[in-house]
Amino acid sequence: MTATLRDVARLAGVSFKTVSNVVNDHPYVSDTTRAKVQAAIDELGYRPNRQARSLRSGRTGAIGLAVPELSLAYFAQLADEVITAAEQRDVVVVIEQTGGDRRRELDVLSGSRRQLTDGLLFSPLGLSNDDGGLLAVDFPLVLLGERIFDGPVDHVTMENVDAARAATDHLLDLGRRRVAVIGAHEGEVIGSAGLRLRGYRAALDARGIAYDEALVVDAGPWHRINGAEAMRSLLERGVEFDAVFALNDELALGALRVMQEQGIRVPADVAIIGFDDVDEGKYSLPSLSTVDPGRREIARLAVDVLLDRIEKGPEEPRRELRSAYRIVERESTGALQPQG
Amino acid sequence: MTATLRDVARLAGVSFKTVSNVVNDHPYVSDTTRAKVQAAIDELGYRPNRQARSLRSGRTGAIGLAVPELSLAYFAQLADEVITAAEQRDVVVVIEQTGGDRRRELDVLSGSRRQLTDGLLFSPLGLSNDDGGLLAVDFPLVLLGERIFDGPVDHVTMENVDAARAATDHLLDLGRRRVAVIGAHEGEVIGSAGLRLRGYRAALDARGIAYDEALVVDAGPWHRINGAEAMRSLLERGVEFDAVFALNDELALGALRVMQEQGIRVPADVAIIGFDDVDEGKYSLPSLSTVDPGRREIARLAVDVLLDRIEKGPEEPRRELRSAYRIVERESTGALQPQG
């Protein structure tokens, strides 16, 4: 059996409470007692029991991370960063997958699993604006990703509009004028699709280029296959375009593949830029220009905000933070830097 | 505050232990009492406190999953499957990243985090054979991936040797005779590199084809960049080859990119097959033939074995399970099935 405070106390010849005091660095423990107790701790290999601590303190030392699915590179890499950031703060991460499904997302907010963690980082996908009220939960919650809700909740996200505008500008700076968009979500306004589309329009407006609906292709989930589909539909409809802004990298890579199958030269005929800076984009042929949304910063900020919220309680004013973005120029928009 | 057994008991007019009995479906609770208590439970929205349960029962309801890093697609997809399998068994997953670093892997085995979970699924990378003894830990442990150790530990893995042999056979069946290998690990014998190389040699031997060291390229970690490096070194050295067996998909995709840069036609000039069946392989151009190692089955088996071990204790004989593999033919070895 593993040793308890009492075992250590017996060996050291003190009360078990004194051992607790040593372990927790209480003031008013004499050096000799401390040494004696420490020796007993070492001898028995005593480790405080986390469940008992949890029960007393109400803290578990774990946070939850709810994402659609780890199979999507963006979320896998986000999870990587979150776990790393959490580790530095001495907290572990319990990952839950929602599949982007509304029902399962609601479940994450109310399920009994919440008791296992001190708070939740939540990247919703299926919830709609009307669900905002459901986010008024009684545990520490930080939203990740898009600012879908106006709820009373901390929020860490990226500069979707500005970054999308910069991505579009990048294409326009190359002299392209017919910029197709892949991955729109009809009618959606303040999810990432809506925000990025807004940035796209802002860039066009600023240069007096007319918005052409024919260039904007809807897609379902932002998976590679849907990027491929979208590109096919664009080509089938015979729409003319000399550049593509894919609303994320997966879509871009799917579209890229179809263009290559069709013998379209990238970037000579069509330049393409994605969004997210997932690793694979570095190794595609051509390598994929993209927007680095500051994933590491998002993860770090999110963990910080959540732990802050856990510590300070619900009274503190809610925070909304955005990470800095960066345009990453690679071959797909004409940069000539052969990559690994 | 959230309700406790006592609160429910007070409302229902019974002792708190009776409430506990209702919650745990004990026999000998009369229907009327049960109904009364249940009504009180519903009214107060009572939920058993998991930490208190943990303290009493010694179970946390969580398992650990230690992998090198989630940014590697294989592990992200494995984690996805593990979380899904665990969810079906009503258990949550705490993910830890080791970076494949020996020191951090040892830390995972001894660290205080172990108290947060009932057992660990561990996919080691940095540990050497000499470390086998370190796996004799006092908590439920299931090794994932390669059979690096002969320790007294449950183990779930894939058929590395047979699968690698089948992959090689697939290339040989196409009439190729100069099959390069990318991703060997000099001197390693029973890690995945060693096992897969053994399968490769077995395939050659069976057909009386001589093993040519010049065709076998070492690589460091199995990342895309190292696959690219390896292909470059092969080309620089002027080694002749008409097929490539990359020991995993990431290496294959890196190598593929370099071949394309160099104008080598795939599969016309060189056929290439990978290993792992990560999603990206479906969308590369050409799409990548590969070995599906049965990731989902591995995840499901691993969770089953671990939960079994947790339940039955250390006395049960240890188990070693292998998932079934499958060759996935795509364009990179000549199949003509354009993919999304």
Next chain:
DNA sequence: GCCTGGCCTTACAACGTTGCATGACTGAGC
């Protein structure tokens, strides 16, 4: 009328920890 035994309910003691209150000792100040 009392004992027996089945059914239902309850009291008590843990699990290992920490907060609070108390107590004992020491030395300084008057």
Next chain:
DNA sequence: GCTCAGTCATGCAACGTTGTAAGGCCAGGC
């Protein structure tokens, strides 16, 4: 010599749950 403040150590009571043992009640058998 006595008080008082500061230092150190301790005991008790919780946190919310479950296991064990015991208690109460009722019907049936002698």
